[in-house]
Amino acid sequence: xxxxxxxxxxxxxxxxxxxxxxxxxxxxxxxxxxxxxxxxxxxxxxxxxxxxxxxxxxxxxxxxxxxxxxxxxxxxxxxxxxxxxxxxxxxxxxxxxxxxxxxxxxxxxxxxxxxxxxxxxxxxxxxxxxxxxxxxxxxxxxxxxxxxxxxxxxxxxxxxxxxxxxxxxxxxxxxxxxxxxxxxxxxxxxxxxxxxxxxxxxxxxxxxxxxxxxxxxxxxxxxxxxxxxxxxxxxxxxxxxxxxxxxxxxxxxxxxxxxxxxxxxxxxxxxxxxxxxxxxxxxxxxxxxxxxxxxxxxxxxxxxxxxxxxxx
Amino acid sequence: xxxxxxxxxxxxxxxxxxxxxxxxxxxxxxxxxxxxxxxxxxxxxxxxxxxxxxxxxxxxxxxxxxxxxxxxxxxxxxxxxxxxxxxxxxxxxxxxxxxxxxxxxxxxxxxxxxxxxxxxxxxxxxxxxxxxxxxxxxxxxxxxxxxxxxxxxxxxxxxxxxxxxxxxxxxxxxxxxxxxxxxxxxxxxxxxxxxxxxxxxxxxxxxxxxxxxxxxxxxxxxxxxxxxxxxxxxxxxxxxxxxxxxxxxxxxxxxxxxxxxxxxxxxxxxxxxxxxxxxxxxxxxxxxxxxxxxxxxxxxxxxxxxxxxxxxxxxxxxxxxxxxxxxxxxxxxxxxxx
Numbered sequence: 001x002x003x004x005x006x007x008x009x010x011x012x013x014x015x016x017x018x019x020x021x022x023x024x025x026x027x028x029x030x031x032x033x034x035x036x037x038x039x040x041x042x043x044x045x046x047x048x049x050x051x052x053x054x055x056x057x058x059x060x061x062x063x064x065x066x067x068x069x070x071x072x073x074x075x076x077x078x079x080x081x082x083x084x085x086x087x088x089x090x091x092x093x094x095x096x097x098x099x100x101x102x103x104x105x106x107x108x109x110x111x112x113x114x115x116x117x118x119x120x121x122x123x124x125x126x127x128x129x130x131x132x133x134x135x136x137x138x139x140x141x142x143x144x145x146x147x148x149x150x151x152x153x154x155x156x157x158x159x160x161x162x163x164x165x166x167x168x169x170x171x172x173x174x175x176x177x178x179x180x181x182x183x184x185x186x187x188x189x190x191x192x193x194x195x196x197x198x199x200x201x202x203x204x205x206x207x208x209x210x211x212x213x214x215x216x217x218x219x220x221x222x223x224x225x226x227x228x229x230x231x232x233x234x235x236x237x238x239x240x241x242x243x244x245x246x247x248x249x250x251x252x253x254x255x256x257x258x259x260x261x262x263x264x265x266x267x268x269x270x271x272x273x274x275x276x277x278x279x280x281x282x283x284x285x286x287x288x289x290x291x292x293x294x295x296x297x298x299x300x301x302x303x304x305x306x307x308x309x310x311x312x
Numbered sequence: 313x314x315x316x317x318x319x320x321x322x323x324x325x326x327x328x329x330x331x332x333x334x335x336x337x338x339x340x341x342x343x344x345x346x347x348x349x350x351x352x353x354x355x356x357x358x359x360x361x362x363x364x365x366x367x368x369x370x371x372x373x374x375x376x377x378x379x380x381x382x383x384x385x386x387x388x389x390x391x392x393x394x395x396x397x398x399x400x401x402x403x404x405x406x407x408x409x410x411x412x413x414x415x416x417x418x419x420x421x422x423x424x425x426x427x428x429x430x431x432x433x434x435x436x437x438x439x440x441x442x443x444x445x446x447x448x449x450x451x452x453x454x455x456x457x458x459x460x461x462x463x464x465x466x467x468x469x470x471x472x473x474x475x476x477x478x479x480x481x482x483x484x485x486x487x488x489x490x491x492x493x494x495x496x497x498x499x500x501x502x503x504x505x506x507x508x509x510x511x512x513x514x515x516x517x518x519x520x521x522x523x524x525x526x527x528x529x530x531x532x533x534x535x536x537x538x539x540x541x542x543x544x545x546x547x548x549x550x551x552x553x554x555x556x557x558x559x560x561x562x563x564x565x566x567x568x569x570x571x572x573x574x575x576x577x578x579x580x581x582x583x584x585x586x587x588x589x590x591x592x593x594x595x596x597x598x599x600x601x602x603x604x605x606x607x608x609x610x611x612x613x614x615x616x617x618x619x620x621x622x623x624x625x626x627x628x629x630x631x632x633x634x635x636x637x638x639x640x641x642x643x644x645x646x647x648x649x650x
Contacts, residue, residue, distance in 0.1 A: 151594055186588045193587060193588060252511035253507060254514065264511065267509070
């Protein structure tokens with residue numbers, strides 16, 4: 001349904017790539033988790049898909065196909081019709097997504113009417129239905145409330161309700177639950193899971209939190225320095241990571257019984273000063289001379305000259 | 313031996329309660345004052361050399377409690393004792409010494425470092441001001457502190473903007489340790505860091521703890537991190553201490569239903585894929601907390617007693633205290649994915 005081929009996104013003025021040749025597919029109903037540390041390019045990759053890149057950063061190559069149409073070649077007006085309708089977005093900070101001077105009802109009804117030829121009453125009924133679905137108590141009354149009258153968790157739920165409004169085929173969520181408390185996060189994930197299962201909505205879930213993905217993603221993509229370094233079904237990647245970076249990330253997470261965490265020295269490279277060869281080589285515990293010379297090929301989902309063996 | 317003892321600490325924040333509002337109220341025009349009880353009768357002791365984890369969700373009062381313990385914020389009620397003496401009753405000289413002995417490391421290492429001061433100035437300022445080191449010894453002292461927190465000596469002249477997040481947090485830790493504190497309070501000290509950097513800092517804390525010398529409170533919303541680092545764990549909910557026990561007891565035999573819910577919801581690496589089934593309801597507003605047990609509207613076991621009466625923090629086993637009226641049966645292993 002969504003297919004990304006060799007996407008390259010660069011800072012236009014300097015030609016510094018922030019996304020370096022990312023390819024993947026998302027199927028209906030699939031939850032694809034994208035994980036990476038700051039600067040890995042995971043957010044820029046997502047913003048490239050939906051033309052929400054900050055000024056000065058632009059797609060420099062590749063194709064993004066959604067329902068058979070190339071989004072990168074699509075006129076702005078047409079893309080705008082797609083966004084909020086077939087493709088919905090959820091960001092980390094709900095206050096950025098909501099208009100503070102309009103009631104929740106006003107902005108939700110507007111979101112329906114922008115994409116659907118229905119009566120105001122019908123639009124309103126749809127909004128109330130969706131608010132109820134994401135667990136907003138007394139949704140009829142809450143339609144008249146302003147964003148500041150909601151708690152942080154409730155606000156994010158409203159944003160998710162808006163994303164659900166037009167039964168999107170794809171939801172792109174960027175750190176959507178990062179700012180929320182763990183009990184609230186669970187509630188939101190539960191909603192996303194049932195949406196994907198019941199309506200076949202595909203989810204692109206971007207996060208820095210590997211642990212969260214291990215409980216709910218179908219497929220996981222690990223990004224480092226603008227590239228996908230490993231991609232695999234969630235079960236496989238969590239059971240047996242092949243890329244040394246994936247393995248190190250997992251060993252850096254405190255889990256019960258661990259008394260020492262992986263000490264991954266240093267920080268990710270600056271994108272305008274990438275090392276020759278593999279971008280992870282300077283920090284890699286398994287580095288070989290070849291890694292510093294040649295960019296690694298992708299072998300069985302891992303972009304590495306010397307991937308870890310998968311023990312059968 | 314306890315180094316730091318907090319007894320019935322209470323902290324109330326008020327709004328619409330200034331002189332003007334009070335005067336206006338007298339003529340019937342004022343706004344209704346609102347009081348938020350951020351910390352509600354919390355008693356804790358910190359033992360020599362231990363790391364006490366303080367866990368809770370937003371608005372539970374964990375940071376306020378840390379600031380009160382560090383003498384950065386006065387309590388509205390209760391007593392902070394330093395080596396048995398109430399700090400409030402100490403002579404100014406002794407109170408100053410107590411403040412020096414309790415240091416804090418903050419969440420955002422960028423906001424908590426002075427952007428105009430170099431790493432060397434940041435680390436040396438307090439020990440020089442307190443007369444703990446002589447100026448001519450400062451170079452050697454600086455080298456020793458940098459080494460202790462794993463910073464390269466050539467970073468000494470850098471300012472915070474030229475450091476990475478992990479390096480900044482190391483500077484924050486070095487600054488706290490530079491005055492030889494007996495207690496260090498870490499307030500979400502690794503929350504803003506990337507996973508790999510967080511691991512570096514956690515490893516550093518484990519090493520520093522092994523070297524001994526200070527006791528600490530480790531305030532965090534992240535149960536996995538707290539489990540990794542703490543000897544004992546205290547759980548707060550809406551300003552109240554709901555459970556406290558040593559680490560393994562909390563994870564093996566949590567008593568309070570809120571603790572159990574937190575354990576069940578914390579994402580866990582390698583946990584099986586599961587349907588998330590969350591605790592119902594929102595975190596209530598601390599401005600208008602529920603009656604009785606604050607947790608009752610979200611608790612699957614709540615009764616009329618819970619709605620009307622605040623449960624006391626009671627002993628439920630060796631050193632294990634919980635503020636639940638009931639002894640609920642343990643649900644089969646406290647792991648998720650089941």
